[in-house]
Amino acid sequence: MSELPRLIPGKAEFKGPGSRMARGILRLAGWTLHYDGLAAGQGVIMVYPHTSNWDFILGVMIKWAFGIEARWWGKDSLFKVPLLGPWARGIGGIPVDRANASGLVGNTAAQMVAAREKGELFWLAVAPEGTRSLVSGWRSGSYHVAVQAGAPVGLAYFDFATKTVGLTDFVELSGDPEKDFALFAKVLAPYRGKRPELAAPVRLKT
Numbered sequence: 001m002s003e004l005p006r007l008i009p010g011k012a013e014f015k016g017p018g019s020r021m022a023r024g025i026l027r028l029a030g031w032t033l034h035y036d037g038l039a040a041g042q043g044v045i046m047v048y049p050h051t052s053n054w055d056f057i058l059g060v061m062i063k064w065a066f067g068i069e070a071r072w073w074g075k076d077s078l079f080k081v082p083l084l085g086p087w088a089r090g091i092g093g094i095p096v097d098r099a100n101a102s103g104l105v106g107n108t109a110a111q112m113v114a115a116r117e118k119g120e121l122f123w124l125a126v127a128p129e130g131t132r133s134l135v136s137g138w139r140s141g142s143y144h145v146a147v148q149a150g151a152p153v154g155l156a157y158f159d160f161a162t163k164t165v166g167l168t169d170f171v172e173l174s175g176d177p178e179k180d181f182a183l184f185a186k187v188l189a190p191y192r193g194k195r196p197e198l199a200a201p202v203r204l205k206t
Contacts, residue, residue: 003174004174004179005171005172005173005174005176005179005180005183006171006172007169007170007171007172007183007187008039008152008170008171008172009036009039009168009170010035010036010037010038010039010154010167010168010170011036011037011038011039011040012036012037013037014037014038014039014040014041014121015035015036015037015038015066015067016066016067016068016069017067018064018065018066018067018068019064019065019067021064022061022062022064022065023065025061026061026062026065026165029163030163031058031163031164031165032162032163032164032165033062033065033066033164033165033166034164034165034166034167034168035066035166035167035168036168038068038123038154038170039152039154039170040151040152040170041115041116041119041120041121041122042112042113042115042116042121042122042123042149042151043112043123043124043146043151043152043153043154043170044123044124044125044126044142044143044145044146044151044152044153044154045068045070045123045124045125045126045153045154045155045156045167046126046127046128046138046142046143046153046154046155046156046184047059047125047126047127047128047156047157047158048127048128048129048155048156048157048158048188048191048199048202049129049157049158049188049191049192049193049196049198049199049200050127050129050131050132050193050199051132051193051194051195051196051198051199052132052193052194052195053132054194055127055132055158055193055194058158058165059125059127059158060091062156062165062167063091063092063125066167068123068125068167069092069121069123070092070123070124070125071092071093071094071122071123071124071125072092072093072094072124072125072126073093073094073096073104073124073126073141073142074088074093074094074095074096075095075096076095076096078093078095079093079095092125104141105141105144105145105148106148108124108145109144109145109148109149110149112124112145112149112151113149113150116149116151123154124142124145125156126141126142128141128142128143129199129200132195132198133198134197134198134199134200135200135205136200136201136205136206137200137201137202137203137204137205137206138181138200138202138203138204138205139205140177140204140205143177143180143204146173147173147175152170152171152172152173153170153171153173153180153184154167154169154170154171155167155169155170155171155184155187155188157188157191158191158193158194159190159191159192160192160193160194160196161191161192161196164191169187171183171184171187177204181202181203181204184202185201185202185203188202189202
């Protein structure tokens with residue numbers, strides 16, 4: 001890995017056609033979309049800030065609008081709800097028992113590496129705050145997946161202040177959390193969630 005993290009661009013070769021209907025709905029609702037493609041075939045998308053129930057709905061619409069075949073971690077209780085559970089799995093959801101999540105990071109990183117070796121796409125999308133409530137920082141799991149897999153991190157944002165959503169900044173990690181999160185914080189500083197007072201600082205949770 002490089003000594004310092006650096007920003008890398010999205011690439012047209014990793015940009016799917018997406019859903020015209022989803023893009024149309026978002027634009028009718030007043031949202032402006034920014035996306036040029038993913039930076040590689042594998043990586044982690046960190047979505048920030050996460051302060052409202054609307055973030056999940058918006059996130060699913062953006063996933064369809066951008067045409068990103070991303071997996072995502074969700075509380076296992078969500079997947080036990082009739083109809084909702086199968087639907088969540090169908091759009092890439094992976095149930096996580098937070099009380100017994102041992103091996104999740106290593107297994108996900110190994111799947112990402114295996115996908116790279118096979119030339120397959122594998123992106124994990126995560127809201128690293130882990131909750132809509134105010135917390136002291138981000139959960140570390142998704143960051144360590146990217147580090148272990150040697151994969152880039154995409155910084156996706158929901159800016160309710162300007163009704164703008166985007167995924168244009170990708171980071172080639174250094175593996176040093178202090179350096180990497182300093183760059184994350186610089187990129188994400190302008191964006192405000194629906195309830196900005198609940199946005200966690202961009203740093204690892206203490």
